[in-house]
Amino acid sequence: MKSILRLTALPVLALALGACSSGPQPQEQAADYPEPVFTAKRLLPPEKDNLDDLTAVYDPWEGMNKRIYNFNYHFDQAVFLPVVRGYETVVPQVGRTGISNFFNNFDDLLTALNSALQLKPRKFLQSTGRVLVNSTVGLFGLVDVATAMEIPRPAEDFGQTLGYWGVGQGPYLVIPFLGPSNLRDGLGKLPDVYVQSTVKSEVLSEPVDLTTTLIYPIDTRANTSFRYYENGSAFEYQMVRWLYSTKRKLDVEQ
């Protein structure tokens, strides 16, 4: 989620509006309302019977998704962001960077595993190298020595692994607390989380394991610049949905 939400900051993406076809039918206006100046019908070229949908994403659960999206917004305002602000007040920057590095190290481990599952030797070696260097020289992952050594940091998760082996994204899905996803990536989180938590409980003492589990979502939110309803678009739900799906499509292709 971190990476996809960062995407919304990029004006270049504003351009990418032309991927899909098979769009919405021109809307039938209810009889009680006067026809607006511009309708989909008026914009139709003569040879077509529906508008190409520039930003279409398969979203049969939109009603539910929008309610979860709305819940996430309120949770973000009432709980998540205040906690993050407290965290940033209490923990100094150098500490927060160390904590982020620590979690990134576990993510690199997942990338190594998923690169292996996708038969991608370069990414496998890069992420394995990162984990080895950072876990040792980098003091259990607190210092990101690997980046200083210019080892690239690829990102692969189980959702991408499923995509690599031909599983489509499925319906768009907004997950409570986590945000945009789809059925494939949502299910893909389960093995990722399972592997990560198993490894963590093996290598960490119980109090450390418990503490880090609590800090993880705060660290993630602190590193996500996205703020609900502050990107200036009246169509935020669609925009986030489209950006997420496009980003994941390209992630799988790489």
Place this chain on the structure above:
Amino acid sequence: MVGLCGLLFASLTFAAVTTVANYDYPIKDRFAATVVGTPEEYQAKLPKDIPFKGRSLVVFPERVTPDVFFYGHELLYSVALQDHEAPLIFLIAGTGASHNGSKNTNMARAFYQAGFHVVSVSSPTYNNFVIAASKTGVVGHAQRDAEDIYRVFEMIWDDLKDEIKATSFNVTGYSLGGFNAAFVSKLDEERKSFNFKRVLLINPPVSLYNSISLLDRMTQDIPGGVNNFDKFVDKLMRAYTSTYEETADAGGEDFLYKTYKALKLKDEELAALIGTSFRVSSASLVFTSDVMADYGYIKPKGLELDRYSNLQVYNEVSLRLGFTDYYHEFFYPFYKAEYPSMTRDEFIASMSLTSIEEYLKNSKKITMMGNVDDVILEPGEIDFFPRVFGDRATIYPYGGHCGNMNYRDNVAHMVAAFTKGEIQ
């Protein structure tokens, strides 16, 4: 293509205006400069951790905000306040941009470092501003927008005046925000709430209608026409994601510079990019205005949308409408009632700096900085500034539209526009 030919023609006529000499901004291509901005090594060194904090206020307590925009009832803005008496500067963002967007944030850093109280507001065309602070909901009107901004300035100052002491009031803005600043300054001459000491216009348009027409035409510059749009987008997205993997700061200007270099985009492609980016902003604006004014432009009049309504069809329709469509079929008819005797052409002419030329000519407190290769100016429009402002206009030889705003010389210029000749 028509738009592009016009722009190429414009590049042949640059010679008429005197520009700043010894200027080392690195990107000489006007479109690339507009898209990329300033690579990091050329940027001014500014403090990253200023106390730039978000705040909010309710502008119209009696307004019932439509449920589809339930999140927009309060106007959001940002401040960075000194802990001692200091001059205060208001920043106005450009089209579709917010109080905490990258350009306003950078200006806030520069002015805070120079010892100013900084108050940053979104463009009147920004979704949150339209919902919370536009009196009519129909924005893009030179005088009405200035009144909305002025009201917001007054309310913000009312909130701040017990907290800080201001030795003077100043205002600046870039792009449409620069245009707004000129009209806000003029309004201040009547209202006198602030008696602005100095005003700086950064890359303002001369005529709103000319600039939006240029931007609208840029969407037609998609290489190979609309049928090849998919390929163009794929090329952009692939280069984008491959650069993205290597860089931590995906929103930054260094990142854009790398992507730009990797892509080797042609001018028409860059123009298409600028035009489409503008289109995304204008689509949102047109829909927001339509809902707020319940005009019945793309949403049926009287239909109430709520936070769960499916907006896809409105998104699709508004993405296909140019800003000029909005201008002729919504904006002009909407305001026609106010000026029954004004023709369409007169109305267009009134939405320009030309309409307040005398005021600009005689107001020594107003200075401006622009770029000779600005992509939102029609051929010859740049001449307006030296002619009207005289030596209060500074024209740079490069930078496109706002591309050089973070360049060190330009940042120094912005600050000097408010501090030169002052005792610090």
